[in-house]
Amino acid sequence: MNTYTIVRMEHLNHHGNLFGGQMLKWVDENAWLVAAKEYPGCMLVTRAMDDISFRHPVPVGSILRFDARETHHGQTSLSYSVDVWSDEPGATEEKLVFSTSVTFACVDCEGKKAPIPPRGGTKPGACGD
Template structure:
């Protein structure tokens, strides 16, 4: 799945570029939205992000494209590969500016891990 956002002044750090915390918030939120759609009715929480790589500075006014694809599924967790590309103002093409993997775990009403539905009901794998 792809989704987009634009970098605005309130997203900038003291050097005038995108604040890393803003990027991490978007990545967590957008990846969760994909997971929630892939596993409707399941309570999913963020378990973690692996190696977080900020590849390039991102300028104000850049349009960010978040590419979020299923990576792997375990019994109680699912991991998505996330790449973020920036289309900077005046640029001729997008550049990869960020990448990571985000893992979510399904929990029950008591906060304990519980099994995810089987892969055949995993919508992203069917449509990708």
């Protein structure tokens, strides 16, 4: 699934390019959104980010495409490969600027590991129901 955002001035570092911490925040958020849509009712928390690779600087005005694809479905965790592509101002094609793997754990109301349902399936209601 693809999601998008635009790089604005407030996202830049002291070199005038996208701040790496902002990229990590967006990757975590966008991967979580994809996982949450694919596993409705599952309470997911980020467990790890692995193989982080910042490939190119990203200038202001770039439109970023986050391509998150499930790579692992365990009993209580999911992993997604995330590639970030940049459509920079004036460019004629996208460029791969970042990649990583994000792992989420499914938890219950007490924060303990919980089983992950089949993709598109549902779990019992949220805490307090």
